[in-house]
Amino acid sequence: MGVGILVEDLNAWYGSTHTLQDINLHIPANHATALIGPSGCGKSTFVRCLNRMHETNPIARATGVVKMGDVDIYREASPVEIRRRVGMVFQRPNPFPTMSIYDNVISGLKLNGFRNRRVLDETVERSLRQAALWEEVKDDLKKKSGASLSGGQQQRMCIARALAVDPEVLLMDEPASALDPVSTSKIEDLIFQLKSQYTIVIVTHNMQQAARVAENTGFFLNGKLVEFDSTHKIFTNPRDKRTEDYITGRFG
Amino acid sequence: MSTKPIEIQPLGEPRKPSRVNVARRRAADHLVSGLAILATLVVLAPLVAILFYLVYKGASSLNVAFFTRIPAPVGEEGGGMANAIAGSGIILVLASLMGIPIGIAAGVYLSEFGNGRFLGNAIRFTADVLNGVPSIVMGIAIYSLVVKPQHHYSAFAGGIALAIMMIPTVTRTTEEMLATVPHAIREAALGLGVPKWRTAVSISLRTASPGIITGCMLAFARVAGETAPLLFTAFGNQFWSFKLNEPIAALPLQIFVYAISPYDEWHRLAWAGALVLIALIMVSVTLVRIFANRGMLKGGS
Amino acid sequence: MRAVRPAPSSAEQSTSLAAESPSVVRNFLNSRGSGRLADASFATLMLICASTIFLIVLFIFWILIHNSHLSLVAFGWKFFTREAWDPVSGDFGALPFIYGTLMTSLLALAMAVPLALGVAIFLTELCPRPLRAPISFLSELLAAIPSVVYGLWAVFVLVPLMRDTIGPFLAKTLGWTGFFEGPNFGVGLLTASIILAIMILPIISSLTRDIMTAVPNSQREAVLALGATRWEMIRIGVLRNSRIGIVGAVMLGLGRALGETMAVTMVIGNHPDISKSLFAPGYTLASVIANEFSEATGDLYYSALIEIGLALFLVTIVVNAIARLMVWAVTRGAPSRVS
Numbered sequence: 006m007g008v009g010i011l012v013e014d015l016n017a018w019y020g021s022t023h024t025l026q027d028i029n030l031h032i033p034a035n036h037a038t039a040l041i042g043p044s045g046c047g048k049s050t051f052v053r054c055l056n057r058m059h060e061t062n063p064i065a066r067a068t069g070v071v072k073m074g075d076v077d078i079y080r081e082a083s084p085v086e087i088r089r090r091v092g093m094v095f096q097r098p099n100p101f102p103t104m105s106i107y108d109n110v111i112s113g114l115k116l117n118g119f120r121n122r123r124v125l126d127e128t129v130e131r132s133l134r135q136a137a138l139w140e141e142v143k144d145d146l147k148k149k150s151g152a153s154l155s156g157g158q159q160q161r162m163c164i165a166r167a168l169a170v171d172p173e174v175l176l177m178d179e180p181a182s183a184l185d186p187v188s189t190s191k192i193e194d195l196i197f198q199l200k201s202q203y204t205i206v207i208v209t210h211n212m213q214q215a216a217r218v219a220e221n222t223g224f225f226l227n228g229k230l231v232e233f234d235s236t237h238k239i240f241t242n243p244r245d246k247r248t249e250d251y252i253t254g255r256f257g
Numbered sequence: 258m259s260t261k262p263i264e265i266q267p268l269g270e271p272r273k274p275s276r277v278n279v280a281r282r283r284a285a286d287h288l289v290s291g292l293a294i295l296a297t298l299v300v301l302a303p304l305v306a307i308l309f310y311l312v313y314k315g316a317s318s319l320n321v322a323f324f325t326r327i328p329a330p331v332g333e334e335g336g337g338m339a340n341a342i343a344g345s346g347i348i349l350v351l352a353s354l355m356g357i358p359i360g361i362a363a364g365v366y367l368s369e370f371g372n373g374r375f376l377g378n379a380i381r382f383t384a385d386v387l388n389g390v391p392s393i394v395m396g397i398a399i400y401s402l403v404v405k406p407q408h409h410y411s412a413f414a415g416g417i418a419l420a421i422m423m424i425p426t427v428t429r430t431t432e433e434m435l436a437t438v439p440h441a442i443r444e445a446a447l448g449l450g451v452p453k454w455r456t457a458v459s460i461s462l463r464t465a466s467p468g469i470i471t472g473c474m475l476a477f478a479r480v481a482g483e484t485a486p487l488l489f490t491a492f493g494n495q496f497w498s499f500k501l502n503e504p505i506a507a508l509p510l511q512i513f514v515y516a517i518s519p520y521d522e523w524h525r526l527a528w529a530g531a532l533v534l535i536a537l538i539m540v541s542v543t544l545v546r547i548f549a550n551r552g553m554l555k556g557g558s
Numbered sequence: 559m560r561a562v563r564p565a566p567s568s569a570e571q572s573t574s575l576a577a578e579s580p581s582v583v584r585n586f587l588n589s590r591g592s593g594r595l596a597d598a599s600f601a602t603l604m605l606i607c608a609s610t611i612f613l614i615v616l617f618i619f620w621i622l623i624h625n626s627h628l629s630l631v632a633f634g635w636k637f638f639t640r641e642a643w644d645p646v647s648g649d650f651g652a653l654p655f656i657y658g659t660l661m662t663s664l665l666a667l668a669m670a671v672p673l674a675l676g677v678a679i680f681l682t683e684l685c686p687r688p689l690r691a692p693i694s695f696l697s698e699l700l701a702a703i704p705s706v707v708y709g710l711w712a713v714f715v716l717v718p719l720m721r722d723t724i725g726p727f728l729a730k731t732l733g734w735t736g737f738f739e740g741p742n743f744g745v746g747l748l749t750a751s752i753i754l755a756i757m758i759l760p761i762i763s764s765l766t767r768d769i770m771t772a773v774p775n776s777q778r779e780a781v782l783a784l785g786a787t788r789w790e791m792i793r794i795g796v797l798r799n800s801r802i803g804i805v806g807a808v809m810l811g812l813g814r815a816l817g818e819t820m821a822v823t824m825v826i827g828n829h830p831d832i833s834k835s836l837f838a839p840g841y842t843l844a845s846v847i848a849n850e851f852s853e854a855t856g857d858l859y860y861s862a863l864i865e866i867g868l869a870l871f872l873v874t875i876v877v878n879a880i881a882r883l884m885v886w887a888v889t890r891g892a893p894s895r896v897s
Contacts (some may be wrong), residue, residue, distance in 0.1 A: 058444065088450035089590065099445040102442070117450060118590065167449075171584045286788070289789040289792070293675055293676040293679045294677070296676025299673055303756045306715065310714075325649055358607075363604070365604050366607065367608060371605075380611055384611050388878075389813045391874055393844045393870070397847060398621050401624075424610070448586070478702060479702070482703070484703070509706045515785060516706070516709060516714075528710070535703065
């Protein structure tokens with residue numbers, strides 16, 4: 006169900022800082038693609054450009070072409086339309102504090118005006134099963150607040166929330182960075198299972214994580230995409246010296 | 258060139274004044290602490306005195322008639338302020354209906370749209386300044402706008418005057434409460450493709466709603482005791498009135514009229530009215546305090 | 559719209575549910591519009607509401623000028639320097655009211671500021687922790703008492719007290735200064751100043767407390783580390799760092815005192831006289847409006863009263879604007895509390 010993403014000459018700025026410079030790459034459909042690099046290298050900015058979240062900051066702007074399937078998202082669609090097709094999971098779990106688990110999961114549908122109760126019920130179950138959270142919460146879906154879950158459960162609920170809108174692309178911005186090892190491994194299992202149905206782009210500072218879940222890996226440094234290749238190639242035989250330095254832990 | 262006077266003096270002399278100096282500094286320290294405590298006691302004294310007098314004078318005058326009867330003519334015993342209580346209620350509902358939505362919307366603009374922009378800062382500043390405009394000025398401005406062209410005082414005019422006084426408070430509290438909503442929650446909604454207006458209403462406002470509601474109650478409590486803006490708008494009325502385009506009684510107005518009257522019976526009623534007014538205001542302020550202490554947001558990261 | 563769509567893999571059991579629903583949800587979401595119109599209208603609506611705050615201030619200004627036109631033309635600037643106030647012959651000047659307003663406000667400040675500073679120092683630096691919350695709660699209650707209730711209390715408690723106890727005492731001890739001469743009826747400038755002081759105290763002290771709390775602890779520690787006593791720490795580490803903000807808080811109190819109406823009207827005596835004695839009855843800008851506005855017969859009389867309102871409006875706006883800027887300069891970053 007996923008679509009491929011084609012990025013051409015993408016440049017992005019925060020104020021006067023040039024955070025992304027001339028990015029070109031093709032992210033294949035229904036695969037997991039990892040983006041690695043030291044902090045501040047622009048990988049987070051890059052994924053935020055893929056669903057136009059970048060521009061929610063008033064001082065930020067971006068130029069270039071991003072094609073999702075055959076839609077040029079910067080010219081042929083509004084930010085709202087794009088974000089509805091793309092699910093996003095953030096660094097820290099960000100449940101809506103006033104909503105129950107049930108309402109949290111289907112918030113993307115309800116807030117966009119979807120009202121069919123039967124489909125909503127089905128969607129909650131499907132998304133929570135996909136996020137491997139169903140068994141843990143099925144008894145107090147409407148009783149418990151989304152904020153009352155543990156951190157790892159909250160993050161899986163946020164993944165379920167992103168899956169509930171049946172997205173074509175799933176963007177994950179360091180989804181496990183705030184979690185404990187057990188929750189992290191659960192989330193990695195999840196990505197592994199989901200990647201056959203969705204195009205997944207995952208930002209991570211953890212190279213083992215990239216090696217475990219992703220078919221392709223891109224290495225960012227100082228706002229530039231240094232190298233993009235199959236994960237196996239990147240981790241065993243990188244073309245660029247800087248990539249080799251990074252993955253062997255010589256810096257960053 | 259003997260070194261004697263030089264060597265002995267620095268060792269001996271600076272010590273003596275320093276001992277005096279330390280004593281003086283200590284004394285100053287104690288003096289100031291004492292003065293600060295004294296000041297606090299002096300400040301709290303009138304409050305205690307006012308509250309004591311209110312309860313002492315007011316409670317003895319409160320009875321069922323106060324809440325059920327309208328004012329008795331001069332010289333007659335009894336009578337109450339039922340019409341003034343109802344009138345205050347009507348004016349306050351009118352003021353809230355006009356002032357609270359505008360105030361909240363302005364707060365939403367300041368927090369969600371105007372942040373960091375010149376226009377936002379200018380409006381925030383104007384709101385603070387408007388908060389300081391004397392209420393009597395508000396009264397004569399509304400008189401000139403509404404009452405003078407219509408040739409009669411009205412409950413509606415009173416409502417407008419109080420609404421204008423509510424707006425700055427509601428705006429600033431709404432803005433402050435929205436600022437406590439974590440940015441990550443807004444991002445979560447925007448990331449789901451929820452339009453910005455829907456995010457502002459269903460996520461930001463809803464998350465901040467306990468704080469905003471208490472802010473509105475605070476504004477409500479503040480204007481509930483306002484007298485000056487009602488003098489030339491609602492004007493007051495000795496009888497029942499439920500019409501919006503006629504003069505209407507209000508509790509603070511009635512207290513004022515009775516307080517400066519020469520009759521003991523009316524003074525008694527003024528105290529009772531003040532007690533009721535204060536009770537109303539204190540209950541809301543206390544509620545606000547409780548909510549504020551408990552923290553507005555249950556969750557959020 | 560979509561690229562090549564591979565059939566969902568049957569390996570995952572969870573896809574059994576996913577297989578049928580995607581189209582419903584996805585079709586629905588794809589059919590929703592861009593929301594641009596709704597977003598733009600919402601932003602515009604919020605902007606309009608926010609702009610009403612501007613409009614209200616402009617409108618008050620305009621309507622006051624418009625309605626005081628007669629008096630502005632008749633007396634010009636001299637209106638503010640003339641002592642006459644004669645509704646019968648139509649001769650108006652605002653000097654007695656300006657005198658009464660300034661006199662009562664400044665006296666009130668003179669009484670309130672030292673006390674408010676003391677309270678703020680006590681609350682931020684000296685007060686035992688468990689007492690802090692109840693005392694600041696009490697001072698918030700003090701700020702929430704309506705003006706008319708202060709007036710009521712003043713009429714029945716403060717006025718007799720002034721007439722029978724404090725007044726005679728002041729006349730005996732300080733009578734030689736000339737400020738406490740003449741008959742003392744209990745009502746007058748001094749009584750009005752005292753009730754004003756009581757009313758503005760909570761405002762000044764709670765703002766000052768906020769400003770002093772905003773001084774970082776490192777400043778206090780730096781001074782203490784030099785061997786300073788607590789008072790020196792407060793003076794050098796706290797007061798010196800927050801003086802602009804404190805001046806701002808005092809000016810906010812002044813703004814409130816200048817415009818205060820009901821309590822003052824009830825105890826000032828309401829007589830347009832300029833007298834050195836603080837026992838003498840006076841009149842303020844706000845109280846003359848409160849007392850005479852509804853019986854103002856004749857356009858010039860009405861217009862003169864509106865002009866007094868205009869003067870009050872402009873003065874309080876300027877005082878408040880300066881005060882806000884000063885308070886903002888200090889508490890910048892920390893959102894200012896609703897005062």
